[in-house]
Amino acid sequence: MRYVATFHTHLSAMLTCQALQGHDIAARMTPVPRALSSSCGTCVRYEAADPCRALLDADLEAVYEEQDGSYGRLFSNDSQ
Amino acid sequence: MTKKIPWLVILTGVVTGLAALVLTKAGNPGNMGFCIACFLRDISGGVGLHTAAKVQYIRPEIIGLVLGACIMALVRGEFTGRAGSTPALRFVIGAFVMVGALAFLGCPLRMVLRLGGGDLTAIAGLLGFIVGILVGVLFLKKGFSLGRAYKVKKSEGFVLPAIMIFLLVLLLIKPAFLYFSETGPGSMHAALPIALIAGLVVGALAQRSRLCMAGGIRDTVLFKDFHLLTGFLAIFVTVLIGNLILGQFNPTNAVQPVAHHDYVWSFLGMALAGWGSILLGGCPLRQLILAGEGNGDSAVTILGMIVGAAFAHNFGLAGNADAMTDGVFTAGGVAPAGRIAVVLGLVVLAVISIANLYRGGKQK
Numbered sequence: 001m002r003y004v005a006t007f008h009t010h011l012s013a014m015l016t017c018q019a020l021q022g023h024d025i026a027a028r029m030t031p032v033p034r035a036l037s038s039s040c041g042t043c044v045r046y047e048a049a050d051p052c053r054a055l056l057d058a059d060l061e062a063v064y065e066e067q068d069g070s071y072g073r074l075f076s077n078d079s080q
Numbered sequence: 081m082t083k084k085i086p087w088l089v090i091l092t093g094v095v096t097g098l099a100a101l102v103l104t105k106a107g108n109p110g111n112m113g114f115c116i117a118c119f120l121r122d123i124s125g126g127v128g129l130h131t132a133a134k135v136q137y138i139r140p141e142i143i144g145l146v147l148g149a150c151i152m153a154l155v156r157g158e159f160t161g162r163a164g165s166t167p168a169l170r171f172v173i174g175a176f177v178m179v180g181a182l183a184f185l186g187c188p189l190r191m192v193l194r195l196g197g198g199d200l201t202a203i204a205g206l207l208g209f210i211v212g213i214l215v216g217v218l219f220l221k222k223g224f225s226l227g228r229a230y231k232v233k234k235s236e237g238f239v240l241p242a243i244m245i246f247l248l249v250l251l252l253i254k255p256a257f258l259y260f261s262e263t264g265p266g267s268m269h270a271a272l273p274i275a276l277i278a279g280l281v282v283g284a285l286a287q288r289s290r291l292c293m294a295g296g297i298r299d300t301v302l303f304k305d306f307h308l309l310t311g312f313l314a315i316f317v318t319v320l321i322g323n324l325i326l327g328q329f330n331p332t333n334a335v336q337p338v339a340h341h342d343y344v345w346s347f348l349g350m351a352l353a354g355w356g357s358i359l360l361g362g363c364p365l366r367q368l369i370l371a372g373e374g375n376g377d378s379a380v381t382i383l384g385m386i387v388g389a390a391f392a393h394n395f396g397l398a399g400n401a402d403a404m405t406d407g408v409f410t411a412g413g414v415a416p417a418g419r420i421a422v423v424l425g426l427v428v429l430a431v432i433s434i435a436n437l438y439r440g441g442k443q444k
Contacts, residue, residue, distance in 0.1 A: 040361065
């Protein structure tokens, strides 16, 4: 499955990308798609069997499943 | 995977370029259809925060940019009150971005407009801006962060839009305590409706497209993503073609409108602006747009820029434009006080950048 994780900070995206790559998961950082946010932050795109929740940084905003260019929100962490 | 053509950001760039050309024709100073730094500086003077008589005016373009972004965000359901990402540091960084931009005599957007008008003296600013962004990106890669923002009450998000509405009311009723330049760049302006509409349109489009002068170069370096850079280039190409058609293209490094030949300090001033913009997450234009869609941290940044502009003109930190009067050339440039301020700004950004590096463990 292909996932897109958005974060509150660039650092958070970077730490997550490193954590995913450390577990041999294909991950890369890109600008957040406009469809997901009006902010110009950084997201992590990765391919894995599941969303790998344990590897995502605490400043995670949300995780989406990407399918044919559209995004379905799986869960968010935006309690505040 | 085929890359989509970023039509929206290109459209925004083209419209911004066209609006800049119209505003210049309608009365704004040369190559200054838009200049976020200059216009915030004019507003700072207009409300009496500085006493430089030639740069005092309540610029409707700024009001329009913020309100255009605000209206678009409200219509699209994207207006959210957010704040709490080290606002005091953002205030300081915003102030120094302004000091750097005013040393050069233009924000990153005006830098592009100056280049599109054939102002070759702006090349030093462009090079400095790129170097500043590269330094900022280096710190991003090393783990720089100002921390996250949090959802806050909507009223927090309306602070800058409300200030802009208040400024618009002041501009309409023109109370005696406001200052309006009678000579110099501050006296040169498009009529209020034209300037306001131009700001509203560009603000709304910039909110939709996320246009950012610093973000384009940052994303190109960080991700090899050229999306935002196309907006930057679209502005340049539009203004270049427009100036050629209008006979305003003057590709020399001779006396240019509101510009100077102090290349070293143009370079360093825009390096300061570029570096600061990366630490803030966007150029001055982007900060206006973010503040318009409810970001309280960006509102604080804009207030920092207004105060920075006041300091720049009260203490002679801003660059002085070259002048040609009756065939006599008077060299402008950045005075010693301005040079000290730019160096101080670079030192302060270095301290902020290092102090906010990630050092392992839980993020604070």
